[in-house]
Amino acid sequence: MNTDLQLRPAGEADLPHILAFIRELAEYEKLSHQVVADEDKLRATLFGPRPYAEVVIAEWQGRPAGFALFFHNYSTFLAKPGIYLEDLFVRPEFRGHGIGKALLVHLAREALARDCGRLEWSVLDWNEPAIGFYQALGARLMDEWIINRVTGEALERLAAKG
Amino acid sequence: MNTDLQLRPAGEADLPHILAFIRELAEYEKLSHQVVADEDKLRATLFGPRPYAEVVIAEWQGRPAGFALFFHNYSTFLAKPGIYLEDLFVRPEFRGHGIGKALLVHLAREALARDCGRLEWSVLDWNEPAIGFYQALGARLMDEWIINRVTGEALERLAAKG
Numbered sequence: 001m002n003t004d005l006q007l008r009p010a011g012e013a014d015l016p017h018i019l020a021f022i023r024e025l026a027e028y029e030k031l032s033h034q035v036v037a038d039e040d041k042l043r044a045t046l047f048g049p050r051p052y053a054e055v056v057i058a059e060w061q062g063r064p065a066g067f068a069l070f071f072h073n074y075s076t077f078l079a080k081p082g083i084y085l086e087d088l089f090v091r092p093e094f095r096g097h098g099i100g101k102a103l104l105v106h107l108a109r110e111a112l113a114r115d116c117g118r119l120e121w122s123v124l125d126w127n128e129p130a131i132g133f134y135q136a137l138g139a140r141l142m143d144e145w146i147i148n149r150v151t152g153e154a155l156e157r158l159a160a161k162g
Numbered sequence: 163m164n165t166d167l168q169l170r171p172a173g174e175a176d177l178p179h180i181l182a183f184i185r186e187l188a189e190y191e192k193l194s195h196q197v198v199a200d201e202d203k204l205r206a207t208l209f210g211p212r213p214y215a216e217v218v219i220a221e222w223q224g225r226p227a228g229f230a231l232f233f234h235n236y237s238t239f240l241a242k243p244g245i246y247l248e249d250l251f252v253r254p255e256f257r258g259h260g261i262g263k264a265l266l267v268h269l270a271r272e273a274l275a276r277d278c279g280r281l282e283w284s285v286l287d288w289n290e291p292a293i294g295f296y297q298a299l300g301a302r303l304m305d306e307w308i309i310n311r312v313t314g315e316a317l318e319r320l321a322a323k324g
Binding site: 022025026031034035036037038041042044045052053069071072073074075076077078079080081084086087101104105108109111112117118119120121122123124125126131134137138139140141142143144145146147148149150151154155156157158159161162 | 184187188193196197198199200203204206207214215231233234235236237238239240241242243246248249263266267270271273274279280281282283284285286287288293296299300301302303304305306307308309310311312313316317318319320321323324
């Protein structure tokens with residue numbers, strides 16, 4: 001047991017940390033231009049009457065070092081929920097302590113505790129260090145599946161069809 | 163307005179139809195060996211105290227013709243939920259009436275009504291008819307993302323790590 005590392009569910013007081021993590025992750029993924037999240041929007045969707053996702057904060061020696069944000073997906077073949085990890089991020093200065101792995105292990109335990117059939121997440125195909133890390137932890141790449149996304153004006157056009 | 167087609171939320175009485183649709187879809191995807199769902203498991207996870215997904219039934223001239231099963235995912239960049247369409251299926255004898263498109267349009271409207279930022283789903287990379295159909299409806303292929311999955315014994319091994 002590493003007492004330098006503490007994992008705990010996030011509360012409303014963590015909103016500044018959560019927003020900072022999201023922005024730092026977007027920067028790493030070269031997607032900063034897509035971030036419109038702010039504290040009010042996060043509060044409404046994560047800590048409102050219908051929370052759409054859960055957040056785990058990783059603290060290293062008492063300092064916020066990283067986070068995982070996840071929600072439940074569903075497998076019709078298993079007729080069971082799964083855990084889908086939407087974001088995992090560890091600040092560069094805290095890497096090398098096994099924090100990312102500890103967050104994945106934590107979510108695997110949550111998945112079993114909640115009778116979920118799967119733990120899933122996505123990775124950018126150019127992020128080879130991450131892919132190797134995930135495969136060493138037992139992940140299988142579902143590379144025969146491609147995600148389709150309809151958003152923005154395309155979503156409005158689809159909703160307006162016949 | 164096509165009065166032959168009715169879309170409605172599924173209730174517990176639809177469990178036999180839902181299970182039949184799941185099995186027929188798995189057969190089409192050549193994945194029947196993965197289906198362990200049964201009516202009891204579906205009841206517990208779709209109509210129990212914590213429903214993990216929602217189902218829309220499409221009826222054509224009063225007969226169950228297809229279904230869509232979806233749940234909410236979450237975008238940290240938008241700080242908004244999305245709708246993730248897990249399964250969409252129309253029985254072969256009911257194809258050609260625009261039922262699949264009507265289900266997607268219905269979900270796009272639900273997404274806007276629920277202030278969701280996106281409608282997303284996955285497609286098998288060999289299913290070119292489906293891919294063309296989705297692109298014509300405004301979907302963008304997120305083919306730089308690859309899904310990682312940990313399940314079964316690999317999930318137990320990950321949960322047992324130090």
